Amino acid sequence: MMLGAVGVVACGGEAVQVELLEDEVAQVVPLGGGPARTVPRSTLPSNVREGDVVRDGRLDAELGARLAREVAEWRARLAVPVPIGLDLDSGASGSLTTGKE
Numbered sequence: 001m002m003l004g005a006v007g008v009v010a011c012g013g014e015a016v017q018v019e020l021l022e023d024e025v026a027q028v029v030p031l032g033g034g035p036a037r038t039v040p041r042s043t044l045p046s047n048v049r050e051g052d053v054v055r056d057g058r059l060d061a062e063l064g065a066r067l068a069r070e071v072a073e074w075r076a077r078l079a080v081p082v083p084i085g086l087d088l089d090s091g092a093s094g095s096l097t098t099g100k101e
Helices: 006-010 061-078
Strands: 016-021 025-030 037-040 053-055
Touching: 053 061
Parallel strands: none
Antiparallel strands: 016 025, 016 053, 025 037
16 A cells, blocks of 8 residues: 655645545545545544545535536436336336346
């Protein structure tokens, strides 16, 4: 695992989003784009969770909330509406492969 990006979180600079938290390390992604990096978890705020945004070594709750809203809006635009009158539950079997196995 690469541990060379400690300064990104601890010393400030770009904002990063926390993608994965493990016992000793965390994976963060720069919000401006770029590859994910692995950093020591100790360089992040103690109350950080996956999906949070960290800027200048502190949680940026406002930016994190804005990103969450943008993702929800994006997913809603991509959703396929179900036509009126289409019942997806009626007569559905428990498995699509029951007769084929």
